[in-house]
Amino acid sequence: MVRVSNNVVGCLNLITLLLSIPIVAGGIWLTSRASTDCEKFLEKPVIFLGVFLLVVSLAGLVGAWCRISLLLWLYLVVMFLLIVVVFCFTIFAFVITNKGAGEVVSGRGYKEYRLGDYSNWLQKRVDAEKNWLKIRSCIQESKVCRRMEERNQTLNEFLRDDLSPLQSGCCKPPTACNFIYRSATVWDKPSGFESNISDCNSWQSDPAILCYDCQSCKAGVLANIKHDWKTIAVVNIIFLIILIAVYSVGCCAFRNNREENAYPRWKGHP
Template structure:
């Protein structure tokens, strides 16, 4: 087997390895409470990673046994996958770039406003059917369960570093003026007109019907997806480099007659 065969085989093996972090990123997202409840983002990347793995394996076999048709398929599909992964990564950056927490005087945590986030994400959580499913999932995950034990006093709660989900879903907005009884029990609001969520707070259902809960969920999604998108950028750089070298190696292999088609030399 000539040098070009070995080179293309090694490059295909490299893309097999690179597909694993793509799949792993999707699995990591699916394992988290916030993104486990919102399945419209992690599955595309798991699918892309899986197809990349299968195609790379086909290219590796094609390089090892010198079957040019497999390598043609590999190069074509790899181009499509790189383009798809690039578009998907850009899309993730675009829909998650907006939105951030608002600091509060004397508080260790931030609060979140739904209108700060992209329209596409807002539409996903504004849909009643979607939100009922997400709300049920978050409730089952008991995202507020540990707060009472962790922050038993007003001062402890005020200085807490709540996650965006805890801040948005487990307490009423600070502007409402509720009195702290414990981390999930608030009474006697002094300004229920300060925020529409003030009237949605319930000591039984907490703030799972509030826009602040939707915003807290989107903030968590934004943070998680930025991590995965950065990983995707690194993987894309390597994939593009591997694909470019693979194209050159395959072209050289054709000139050398290194690959065969149906048992005949291919040049």
Template sequence: MRSSNHLIGLINFLTLLLSIPILVGGIWLSTKANNTDCLKFLQWPLIIIGVCILVVSLAGFAGACYRNTFLMWLYLFVMFFVIATLIGFIIFAYAVTDKGSGRVVSNRAYKDYYLQDYSGWLEERVASDSYWAKISSCIRDSKVCNKMGVSINGVPETVDMFYQRKLSPIESGCCKPPTECGYTYVNETVWATGGGLVGTNADCTTWSNDQEQLCYSCDSCKAGVLASLRKSWRKVSVINIVILIILVIIYVIGCAAFRHNRRIDNDEPSGEARMTKAQPSRFEF
């Protein structure tokens, strides 16, 4: 029991140090947001998690090292809600990212993305006109499509080389027209109609060779963002599961330290048997 205070003090000191880069990363992302909402999916969870870990670590470290019962109680109280919040977030993240993935395209290394493959709260939020205006503006400002150009020894890549590239969901959905439209490749962000459009996909007429338009208004672009968010949220969920396991272990140790501190505060003996004899022995040695 006595070693529990030292152990939880050490663990909370390490988590205190861990909270610093998490907070710095969240603040850095907030400064890079450029007054748009496209990075808030990463920025606010990092800041909230960093602040919670910082507060809990400070309370747990001080409570364990100085045997302060109130701080230990506050530590356990906040830790319980952090654990409950993490559990809820993990369940929510898996629920809203349950459906949707890219479709394999024949003779292509990249995938095409369709909005109808997604559903639920996340799809409705991203696809809403008000929110999509902010996201598409952020994608346009990030110049992700302008950075797609590849050249080898000063020579632009050929169409066959482009077809073998593994594009990100946003590059595939926002920077080129859907494959079913039948456009002819000119370069990464310029496509010719060729013999005419194929298929009835509305994105075929939405696509524009204007570098400020491209497919930013296409459903395929929204689907690409959803696919990117799904991938990011799944990665965050895996990290959160690891953090959850560590926090549960720390919480159990904290409960042991809290009981130990209460016994000391109440002047209860530690490590001694508290049994009394029903009647004295008749034999003396």
């Protein structure tokens, strides 16, 4: 009779094996149609994740149901390393997202963001030219600023609006610039304008420029990353509990395999 632990491990890995197929297919589909930096940035991680799940699930499935101890041992080693990686990443995510928050602006419904408020590690990653060019491309391709312009808001409506971090940081100039409002993404600089605020000098009403190279835009990106990473960290805690439970069941299945290999059924009892 096949042990319960072997059945549980086998069924769980059958599910992940089936899930890995559409993930790999999705990565291949992205590769075939990727024409932008944003799409190209996503394709390799998706394919890697799908292939990883496919290989690990196959090892766990065959090792549990066919009771091949070597495959199950390799499966458990990978699972242990995955548990360590997820645990370390969760702690890391909580640490680096501990700093940084939007600043309330008097008379505004939205907040504004400063790059210096976030962790140095995140600042360096987003401020690196190579990284920022890709991120900037993704923001432009998302058309977040164009959708903001299409609202055709009056100044009072705009000031009361609850803008997202990207909208606040990338699509409009900072409030301190005191530019003249024409529309959500069109602001006039006073004649002969000069400022010691770099973002005010970087701002252009050109839809291809706006404030995409502003420090406030990079801060808006980090505000999004902080929110997303905190959510991921919470999900990782749940995922970690599930991984530990599956790993424990896998250990039982491995022990069963070793016992059955050491005392084959055909020998019978003395």
